[in-house]
Amino acid sequence: MxxxxxxxxxxxxxxxxxxxxxxxxxxxxxxxxxxxxxxxxxxxxxxxxxxxxxxxxxxxxxxxxxxxxxxxxATLAPRSMPLRAAALPFMEDLHAALRQHVQLAVREGLEAVVVERMSTPTAVGLVSQVGGRLPLHSSGVGKVLLAYGGTELFDQVTARGLQAYTPATIIDPETLRAHLAECRRTGFAVVREETSLSAQSVAVPVFGPTGEVTAALSVVVAAGTVNLNSVIPALVAAGRGISRGMGGGRSIASSGPIPNPMRRPRP
CATH class of the missing domain: 1.10.10.10 (Winged helix-like DNA-binding domain superfamily/Winged helix DNA-binding domain)
Structure with a gap:
C-alpha cells in the first residue's frame, strides 16, 4: 500500500x-x-x-x-466546451451523411483525449470512450496532434517507445516521422488498423485563433467498408468550419505550405 x-x-x-x-x-x-x-x-x-x-x-x-x-x-473548461459547441453542428452533419463514428480529440500530455463522439450501433467497435485516451503515434486524431506538436513532443513520444498495438502499428521513429510530414503536407492523416484490428480512420486538424492546432477531428470506419478517400473532402470541410468557429486564423486548405516543426535547424 x-x-x-x-x-x-x-x-x-x-x-x-x-x-x-x-x-x-x-x-x-x-x-x-x-x-x-x-x-x-x-x-x-x-x-x-x-x-x-x-x-x-x-x-x-x-x-x-x-x-x-x-x-x-467541466462546462467552464475552455479546451473542451467551446470546442464542442463549435464542432457539434459539423459532427452531426458528418455523422448523418456517413453513419460512421465521428470523434473529436485534444492532446493531454503524451496522449489524445476524446472529448466528443457520435456513433452508430452497427459501426466498428472502438477501443476508447468519450473521456478515454488514445495513443498519439497510432490513432488518426493522435497522429494529427503529434504532426503539429513540434520536435520536442515527437522526441518525448518516441523516447518512451512506440508500442505495437497491432502488426500494422508504425514503431520505427523515422517511418513515423515521414508519415507525420505527409500529414502536414496534405492536411490529413490516414490510419489503417494501427490501434485496433479492423478499424481505419482519417483525421484532420482544427486550428485555433493564432494558427495552432487545438484539436483533431476524425471519422473511424470498419476496414474494407468505406473508401477513405471519399471521406476526406467532407472531413476537411468540417475541420475548416470548426476552425472558423474557434476563431482559427488559418484554414486547412488555404493556409499554404505548412512548416515542418520536426525539422531541426542546421548547425
Missing amino acids: ASESGRSVASRLLEVMFAFRPGHDCLSLAEITRRTGMAHATVRRMVQELLAAGVLEQTEQGKYVVGLKVWEL
Whole structure:
C-alpha cells in the first residue's frame, strides 16, 4: 500500500476522484480503495467529503459515481466546451451523411483525449470512450496532434517507445516521422488498423485563433467498408468550419505550405 505520509488532503481527494475512468465509472468503496492504494478508512472519509460536496453521488446499489457538480465545473473548461459547441453542428452533419463514428480529440500530455463522439450501433467497435485516451503515434486524431506538436513532443513520444498495438502499428521513429510530414503536407492523416484490428480512420486538424492546432477531428470506419478517400473532402470541410468557429486564423486548405516543426535547424 502506498505511503500517505506527507501528502496533502487535496492530493488524496484528487486521487479518489481520478479513480473513476472510462469503463470504471461506477465503483464500490472497496474498488476505490484498491484503485487508489490508500487505507480503507482514509478512502471512506474522503468519499464522505466528496459526497457532501456533490462531487460524488451514491447509487441505489451503494456504489459511487461522479456527481453533477463535476459536470458543472467541466462546462467552464475552455479546451473542451467551446470546442464542442463549435464542432457539434459539423459532427452531426458528418455523422448523418456517413453513419460512421465521428470523434473529436485534444492532446493531454503524451496522449489524445476524446472529448466528443457520435456513433452508430452497427459501426466498428472502438477501443476508447468519450473521456478515454488514445495513443498519439497510432490513432488518426493522435497522429494529427503529434504532426503539429513540434520536435520536442515527437522526441518525448518516441523516447518512451512506440508500442505495437497491432502488426500494422508504425514503431520505427523515422517511418513515423515521414508519415507525420505527409500529414502536414496534405492536411490529413490516414490510419489503417494501427490501434485496433479492423478499424481505419482519417483525421484532420482544427486550428485555433493564432494558427495552432487545438484539436483533431476524425471519422473511424470498419476496414474494407468505406473508401477513405471519399471521406476526406467532407472531413476537411468540417475541420475548416470548426476552425472558423474557434476563431482559427488559418484554414486547412488555404493556409499554404505548412512548416515542418520536426525539422531541426542546421548547425
